[in-house]
Amino acid sequence: MDMSGAAFPDNVSRALADGKLQYAMTETGPRFIQKRAKAREALPEFDQLRDQARDIKDHVLANLDVYLERYEARVRASGGQVHWAETPDEARAAILGICSKVNARLVTKGKSMISEEIDLNQHLAENGITPVETDLGEYIIQLRNERPSHIIAPAVHLTRDQVEADFRKAHTHLDPNRDLTEIPSLVEEARAVLRQKYLAADVGVTGANFLIAETGTSIIVTNEGNGDLTQNLPRVHIVLASIEKIVPTLEDASTILRILARSATGQDFSNYTTLSTGPRRAGDLDGPDEYHVVILDNGRVNVLGTEFQDMLRCIRCGACLNHCPVYNAIGGHAYGWVYPGPIGAVVTPALIGIENAAHLPNASTFCGRCEEVCPMRIPIPRMLRHWREKEFERHLQPAAMRWGLGLWAWVARRPALYRRATALAARILANQGHGAGRLASVPFASGWTQNRDLPAPQGKTFHQLWKERRR
Amino acid sequence: MPPDAPRVALFVTCLVDLFRPSVGFAAVKLLEDAGCRVEVPEAQTCCGQPAYNSGDKADARALARQVIAAFKGYDYVVAPSGSCGGMIIKHYPELFETGTAEQAAAQELAARTHELVSFLTRVMGVGKVEAQFPARATYHDSCSGLRELGVRDEPRQLLASVAGLSLREMTDSEVCCGFGGTFCVKYPGISDKMLEKKLKHVQATGADTLIAGDLGCLMNMAGKLKRQGSSVKARHVAEVLAGDYLTPPIAEAE
Numbered sequence: 104m105d106m107s108g109a110a111f112p113d114n115v116s117r118a119l120a121d122g123k124l125q126y127a128m129t130e131t132g133p134r135f136i137q138k139r140a141k142a143r144e145a146l147p148e149f150d151q152l153r154d155q156a157r158d159i160k161d162h163v164l165a166n167l168d169v170y171l172e173r174y175e176a177r178v179r180a181s182g183g184q185v186h187w188a189e190t191p192d193e194a195r196a197a198i199l200g201i202c203s204k205v206n207a208r209l210v211t212k213g214k215s216m217i218s219e220e221i222d223l224n225q226h227l228a229e230n231g232i233t234p235v236e237t238d239l240g241e242y243i244i245q246l247r248n249e250r251p252s253h254i255i256a257p258a259v260h261l262t263r264d265q266v267e268a269d270f271r272k273a274h275t276h277l278d279p280n281r282d283l284t285e286i287p288s289l290v291e292e293a294r295a296v297l298r299q300k301y302l303a304a305d306v307g308v309t310g311a312n313f314l315i316a317e318t319g320t321s322i323i324v325t326n327e328g329n330g331d332l333t334q335n336l337p338r339v340h341i342v343l344a345s346i347e348k349i350v351p352t353l354e355d356a357s358t359i360l361r362i363l364a365r366s367a368t369g370q371d372f373s374n375y376t377t378l379s380t381g382p383r384r385a386g387d388l389d390g391p392d393e394y395h396v397v398i399l400d401n402g403r404v405n406v407l408g409t410e411f412q413d414m415l416r417c418i419r420c421g422a423c424l425n426h427c428p429v430y431n432a433i434g435g436h437a438y439g440w441v442y443p444g445p446i447g448a449v450v451t452p453a454l455i456g457i458e459n460a461a462h463l464p465n466a467s468t469f470c471g472r473c474e475e476v477c478p479m480r481i482p483i484p485r486m487l488r489h490w491r492e493k494e495f496e497r498h499l500q501p502a503a504m505r506w507g508l509g510l511w512a513w514v515a516r517r518p519a520l521y522r523r524a525t526a527l528a529a530r531i532l533a534n535q536g537h538g539a540g541r542l543a544s545v546p547f548a549s550g551w552t553q554n555r556d557l558p559a560p561q562g563k564t565f566h567q568l569w570k571e572r573r574r
Numbered sequence: 575m576p577p578d579a580p581r582v583a584l585f586v587t588c589l590v591d592l593f594r595p596s597v598g599f600a601a602v603k604l605l606e607d608a609g610c611r612v613e614v615p616e617a618q619t620c621c622g623q624p625a626y627n628s629g630d631k632a633d634a635r636a637l638a639r640q641v642i643a644a645f646k647g648y649d650y651v652v653a654p655s656g657s658c659g660g661m662i663i664k665h666y667p668e669l670f671e672t673g674t675a676e677q678a679a680a681q682e683l684a685a686r687t688h689e690l691v692s693f694l695t696r697v698m699g700v701g702k703v704e705a706q707f708p709a710r711a712t713y714h715d716s717c718s719g720l721r722e723l724g725v726r727d728e729p730r731q732l733l734a735s736v737a738g739l740s741l742r743e744m745t746d747s748e749v750c751c752g753f754g755g756t757f758c759v760k761y762p763g764i765s766d767k768m769l770e771k772k773l774k775h776v777q778a779t780g781a782d783t784l785i786a787g788d789l790g791c792l793m794n795m796a797g798k799l800k801r802q803g804s805s806v807k808a809r810h811v812a813e814v815l816a817g818d819y820l821t822p823p824i825a826e827a828e
Contacts, residue, residue, distance in 0.1 A: 112761075119763050428750045432767040466761050468754025468768075469627060471721035488627065495629030504760070508625060512633035515588075515619040516640060525592050540827040541800050550759030554766040555797035558593060558825035565586050565595035569614050 111462035114437035124434050127262050135425040138369020139476065149362065156359045157480045160416040163349055164407060170316040170349045171398070177319025181381030183394035191221035194399045198223060198308070198341055201395050202232055205339055207305035211297075213323060213330040214238040214257075215310030216419060217343050217399055219250060219441045220454070223308070234308075235300045237329035239293050246273045252435030252443060255367050255421040260434045263289070297329070307333040307391070311344035312363070312418065313356040314396070320380040321396065322356055324363065324373035331377050340379065340391040345399045347415040359418060362478040367420040402454050410489045414449050416479040423473035423483060429466055438463060445473035449486045457490055461499050464490035526567055529560040536560075575611050580698075582610040583645050585653035585662070585687070588620040589789040594824065597789060600816035601654040601690050608698040610650075617644040621653075623661040626669070627755055635669045642666070642679050650697065651687040654812045655788050656719020659689035664722050689719055690812055691787060695728045702735030705817030709739050709783035712776055713811075714795070715748045716788035729787060729811050736814060744775040753794040769798050776806060783823075787811045796824040 118124055143149045163170055175185040186201075188194035194217075202210060210232055212218065224234040224245065236245040240257035244250065246269045251257030258266070267283045270292055283289055309330050313322040321342045323330045334340045350356050364370040383390030406412055424430045424444030435443030440460070442450045448463035457464075464487040473483040494500050514521050536542055536559025544552045551557055563571075582605050590597045605612045622637030641662065645651045653659040663684045670677035694700040713733065719725040726748075733741050752758060752768030759765075773795065776784050784799070784806050786792050796808035807823035822828055 115761065115763055119767055428752070428768045428771075429764055432764050432771075466757070466764065468717065468750050468752065468757045468765075470717040470750035470754070472717075472748075472750070475721055488629065491627070491629030492631055493629070495631075500628070504628070504756070508628055508630060508756075509633070512622075512625050512630065512637065515622075516633075516636050518617045518619050518640075521619045525588075529592055536827075538827050540822055541797065541825040543801075548759070550762045551797070553762055554801070555769070555794065556800045556825055558793045558796055560593045561595055561821075563595065565591040565598040566614070566616075568595050568599070573614075 109461075110439055111437065111466065114439060115433050115466075118433040118437045123262050123265065124260050127260050128431055128434055131256070131259050132425060132431045135368065135421075139366055139422060139425070140369075142365035142369040142371065146361075146365065149365070152358060152362050153478050153480055156362055156478060157416060159350060159355045159358060160347075160479060163351065164347065164412060164415055167346065167349065167404075167407065170351055171346060174314050174316040174319060174349055177317065178381065178394075178396055179319075181319050181394075182384070183319065183381045183396060186395060186397045188397055188399045189401075191399070191401055194221045194343070194397050194401075195223060195226045197397050198343070199226065199230055199232075201339060201341055201393070202227070202306050203230075205305055205393075207232055207339070209300065209304045210234045210306045210308055211300055211304040211333045211337065212236050212241070213307070213309035213325065213333040214241055215308065215343050216251070216254060216441060217310060217345050218308065220345075220401060221399065223343070235297070235304070237297050237300070237327075237333050238325070239290065239327060239329075242293055242297065243269060246270075250436065250441065253421055253424055254419045254442065254444070254446075260436065301332040301336045304333075304337040306339040306341060307335075307337040308341045308343055309334050311342050311348050313359070314342075314344055314349045314398075315351075315353055315356055316349055317352045318380060320353070320378050322376065322378050324360070324376050326368075326370075326374040328375050331375060334377070334379055334391065335389050338391055339393040339395070340382070342379070342394075342396040343399070344396065345401065346403050347417075359478075363418055363420055366422040366476065366478040406453050411449070411453055411486055413481050414446070414453065414486060416481055417446050417450070418479055420478060422476045422478065426472040426476045428470065428472070429468070445483045445487075446481070449481075449483055449490070452490050457493050457497070458499060461494060464488075464494070465500075522564070522566055525564050529562060529564050532557075533560045533562040575606075576609070579609050579611045580649040582612050582650045582652050583648035584612055584614050585618060585621070585641075585645070585651055585658060586614065587653055587655045587658045587789065589793070590654060593793065594789055594810070596818060596821040597654050597810040597812050600810070600812040600818050601652070603816045604690065604694060604703070604812060605652060607703070608694055608700050610698065613648070615644040621658045621661045623658065623665075624755055626661065626665060631669065638666050638669050638680065639676070642683050645683060645687075649686065650693065651683065652690050652693045653687070654690040654810065655790075656689045656716050656723050656725055657788050657790060659687060660718035660722035662687045689723050689725055689787070691732060691815070692723060692725045692728045695731060700732065703732055703815045703817075705735075705815055706737045707739045707814045707817055707819050709807075709814070709819075710781050711739055711741050711783040711785050711814070712744045712779045712781035713741060713747060714744070714751060714772070714776070714784060714786040714791060716786050716791045717750050719787050720748055725787065729785075732815055733785065733811070736817070739814065742779045742781055744779045744781075746772075746775055751791045751795050753791045755790065758794060765794075766798075769794060773798055773802070773804070777804070782806060783814075784808045785811050785814055792824050800825045
């Protein structure tokens with residue numbers, strides 16, 4: 104998959120022609136939607152919680168420095184270390200430094216989108232360290248050398264058959280005649296393979312759903328329990344998070360947790376909500392000897408105070424992806440970088456530059472379903488439009504479209520001229536319809552007519568007829 | 575018409591003006607039946623949404639100013655479209671700087687602007703229509719009307735009063751049809767995929783008529799239905815509520 108913004112149209116064509124992808128997308132999409140709807144219905148205060156959650160994050164974003172410093176002090180007080188990383192390079196270097204110090208050979212990993220953002224796996228591998236993803240979906244796409252196609256369901260683009268084939272190819276030490284026709288057998292096999300890795304790993308890397316300023320705690324939610332094993336068994340635990348994951352208190356985190364899983368999978372709560380604060384203390388039964396937090400900016404502070412700030416409220420639940428008809432048509436890989444779907448179309452230009460993601464904000468009908476379901480009330484369509492405004496200002500859109508719209512707007516600002524132009528267009532197009540009521544092809548409108556007919560005008564414009572009839 | 579009848583300006587919309595005047599006349603009939611005095615301001619062209627959604631705020635603003643001026647003084651402004659209505663109601667105030675006289679004018683216009691069907695029910699208190707329309711129909715919720723203006727029950731309520739018409743709900747009636755203005759020509763492949771899914775749900779109802787409240791969506795869906803050789807007829811909700819079954823359906827001949 105080409106990761107440059109210009110590849111989007113090609114990615115889309117490939118995705119639309121990919122029968123397996125299309126099958127996988129129709130199987131899973133509606134399920135998430137129904138489950139969220141049920142979970143929401145069962146919680147009368149759901150929408151109030153969304154307001155509270157929005158307010159919590161808005162408050163944090165207005166006081167980000169204060170809470171980040173408070174968080175760092177608490178992590179230190181509990182015996183951990185905080186590493187600030189302005190860029191992916193700095194984050195990678197910090198993690199590699201920690202791993203090198205303990206001569207790490209094997210690193211287990213809980214699910215982390217920030218890890219994708221900094222291409223951590225590749226960097227570790229290049230430096231002789233083997234990363235192993237422990238989230239089942241992440242494990243599958245690691246075997247395939249792919250990026251996640253969904254924020255919470257990384258392998259949602261795959262069918263069961265594909266996963267079976269991947270496992271047979273990767274797990275050559277197992278009986279080639281074993282039965283893998285049922286999904287539970289695939290899960291069991293992954294579990295058995297991964298169990299060995301947990302025990303052998305030197306370092307465990309997890310993401311973070313929340314960083315708690317008042318306690319220096321990081322919180323992850325998982326459904327497989329892989330996060331717990333990743334962070335508890337190795338000697339070193341590294342939390343990898345971005346700056347906007349901070350919330351002031353545990354109470355605030357629990358408010359947001361009440362809408363996170365409901366929005367994501369329709370569960371009341373994820374199976375595991377794991378809090379970790381510092382390394383193992385004297386008397387603790389388990390836990391790592393070292394506890395590190397690597398906090399990445401990667402351009403996020405530049406978004407503060409701009410019309411794009413609201414995107415930093417995102418808690419990566421994936422609800423906007425699940426409900427997006429565009430995402431459901433093309434899958435996540437077509438978006439070309441780390442974050443797919445509506446929120447990806449907002450975040451990606453902010454992190455890699457609008458010139459490298461020019462198509463993403465345009466590939467939306469503004470249907471508004473993303474904003475409707477976003478637990479953090481992020482006005483995604485509005486921000487997509489803001490990106491289009493940036494593109495317009497910087498002349499990044501195709502020249503033909505720019506000129507066409509400019510000409511149209513020029514005429515539309517002159518009602519008398521517009522009247523004459525539309526009357527003419529109505530007559531010509533109606534005649535072209537040859538009484539069929541529709542046109543199969545129209546010059547300069549192949550984008551429309553390649554897939555559908557153009558309904559022909561009725562012959563005269565409303566304004567013409569109104570004058571004739573009402574005078 | 576009684577002298578105290580509300581003076582309603584019809585915002586025709588550029589698509590209705592150019593492609594389907596019968597929707598405009600159906601809207602006029604419905605408004606007059608509800609007791610309104612209907613006028614059609616001359617200086618209207620388009621609400622400016624194509625410019626606004628393309629990031630061209632200057633042209634969007636210029637067109638908004640034109641609409642604000644043309645529709646000054648009317649008791650209400652009514653559009654047979656949730657999309658154009660949403661543009662005026664939700665987005666015009668965003669086009670101008672906070673606290674300026676221009677923004678105040680945009681807000682004042684927004685406050686008296688309505689989408690047609692919800693205007694009939696919410697403002698004029700219309701609970702039923704006197705119309706006949708023989709059809710087994712299904713209703714598509716256009717995105718802007720549904721999510722920007724909250725129009726959902728209103729068209730169903732009025733359609734239920736149309737003699738000869740039965741309504742059956744399709745799966746995912748609230749999911750976008752893939753039109754999206756310039757989106758459908760900029761990303762024809764994605765648009766077509768969304769459209770195919772939508773029409774599958776339409777066909778599954780067994781309905782012979784597809785109704786919606788926005789001509790853009792209807793032209794998109796009707797164009798595909800005809801390309802597929804389907805016999806399902808596409809109609810604007812105003813035409814159905816006005817009992818205009820004589821005008822040929824969208825994309826069909828006399």
